[in-house]
Amino acid sequence: MTPLFALLFDSLDERLRLRAPGRKVVNKVFPEHWAFLLGEVALFSFVVLVLTGVFLTMFYTPSVDPVTYTGENPLYRGQVLPGAFESIVRLSSDVDGGLLFRRIHRGASHLFVASIVLHMLRVILTGAFRRPREINYHLGIVLLLLSFASGFTGQSLPYDLLAGTGIRIAYTELLSTPFIGDRLAFWVFGGDFPGTDVIPRFFTFHVLALPGLIVAVMTLHLVIVARQTHTQFPSARVDGHRQVLGKPLWPSQFHVSTTLVLWLGGVLTLAAVLVPWSDEALVAPYLVGDITNQAQPEWFMFWLEGALRIFPPVEFSLLGMTVSGPFVAGALFPALIIALLVAYPTIEKRFYGLRGDWHVLQNPLEIPLRAAFASGFFGFLLLMAAAATNDILSRLTSVPIEAITWFFRIASLVLPPAVAVLLYRYSSARLRRAGLRVARVENTADRA
């Protein structure tokens, strides 16, 4: 510690008695493997989102009431625009640093979701979700859903053509709910589509409710990580079931995390200078009746968009209610996907009859069920995501869009189960060759 820092610390310690708990925190051990940094990337991206979001909120108008734009942008000068869109044009063209902040915010939102998805993949593939970390796994799924909701509400706020198309799809989805669809849509939108309430409501959720919930759940998630300690990749140097080997928070991990923050800030700023993330000049304001034939949601919603595009336009009666294609593809399908994600740790535990706590990570090929689940489940979602580009594929290849849609319908039913079965067999044979069985994987009591 530098003398100045030590002096400050001593003076605080005299008043707040920091030394004992402080030493515990400073000596907390962090694993060395880079894969453990993905959670930190998500955390730091969220901090960037909040900081840049505060700046944007000072200039954004959460309203669709018409306003005449009088600023410098020659594309829109003198035009009457929805208030939200006008404020985004003003922010981008007339406020110093506005465009830079908008782009950093966009870039950070992509990084936030991408790092959460990769972090989740690491957790699933390596089995970090097993007892005692199931609670954190489930809190993680809540964080994933909250990040999707933040992305969707954020993408809607500029009220441009893409935002309007997304909001219209959300309205149609609500309408398709059996029995209560029209009342639900009316309640959420405060009237018929699009109405004037949806933007102020999405704004409140985007800047207040969702970040508040994310902070609360994230804090709990991190407190649990600290309490349970991290898992360990297998190592000859240490018995990972009983001990944690890694860098202490001070100074080693502190240096790693600071370097990560600086890189993240640098990359996001550079990307903001180079990449025009959805600048308002590229898309027009949303006016009811206008649709764009190039509407593409954010990448992390592709799987849902793909399901909506390829699900057959059916309508049938079930237990006295009318069930439509959009309801099955847009509500039942994602509910099933989330339910599978939630249930997987229990399924694996029951399948292998596992008991006790697990702290050492695994190669997914050592657990045939997990290899099958991960490849089939994520393979299916990737195919769904690819199906969201059926119009682009059709334009590029000149194959009729109906043929491409049928390809995705058949491929999504056949390929993921085939890959899952193949990987199950391959990893089972691998285990047999090594003379191992999953039930024999070590299983221990609490860590020292």
Ligand code: HEM
């Ligand atoms: C806002 C989103 C999230 C943030 C900021 C976050 C942050 C973190 C951090 C910093 C760690 C410790 C380092 C590491 O293990 O990578 C961690 C661990 C963990 N996270 Fe997350 N996480 C998020 C979402 C998720 C999701 C979506 C899941 C799974 C569905 C998840 C499940 C877990 C589990 C099980 C651990 C303990 C892993 C271990 O010790 O190996 N988290 N998280």
